[in-house]
Amino acid sequence: MNASHHPGDDLLVSYASGSLDEPSSILIATHLSLCPVCRGVVALAEGVGGELIEQIDLSDIGTSDLDACLARLDEPEEFVGAAVETIDEAVDDAISIPRPLKDYLPGEVKSLPWRWLGPGVQYTAIHTEAKAPKVGLLRIAPGTKVPMHGHTGNEMTLVLAGGYIDATGNFQRGDVESADDGLVHQPVADAGEECICLVVTEGELQPTGIIAKVLQPFFRF
Ligand SMILES: [Zn+2]
Structure with missing residues (x-):
């Protein structure tokens, strides 16, 4: 059964951009494991973010800035996308704790x-x-x-x-x-x-x- 109450779009966009605090990200990632609707919103937000980066006029940016920027893009994001890739692993506990949360439980x-x-x-x-x-x-x-x-x-x-x-x-x-x-x-x-x-x-x-x-x-x- 799909969720019928969702987090606000502002939270989903913050999550997609990697700017959401860690505790809230755990909750959003866990919700995403259970909610295809919000997974779609996050995927859209991530796509828009990528397009914005492509539209930046690179001539305005110094080489070192650009290298630093590209290096940051290559850094693994701890939360972004992680939940989307682990949906099928969601159910593996007697109480079915989705993976993004399970990783935090001892x-x-x-x-x-x-x-x-x-x-x-x-x-x-x-x-x-x-x-x-x-x-x-x-x-x-x-x-x-x-x-x-x-x-x-x-x-x-x-x-x-x-x-x-x-x-x-x-x-x-x-x-x-x-x-x-x-x-x-x-x-x-x-x-x-x-x-x-x-x-x-x-x-x-x-x-x-x-x-x-x-x-x-x-x-x-
Ligand atoms: Zn949702």
């Missing part, structure tokens, strides 16, 4: 160092070279209501297993929800299956309800 999902955040909710951080944003996996028991919360920065959530619903829609495997500081929501995991999400967070989550305030530790990733 072991099987179930054996990761999960930390209790609240009733039915666990979190494990994923280490990257970037200090921010933070990236990690959330594991939510079937039917769990995550406390109502807002955000102090952008947050991206990609569903890997199970699903959840909030006021903005229903999110299933491959779907990406983008939240900014205007969104206050209470995700509820689907019944019957554990929900596992990849989450990239820029700011802190802001608990808004009484229960959320009691569960303050929940919001400190």
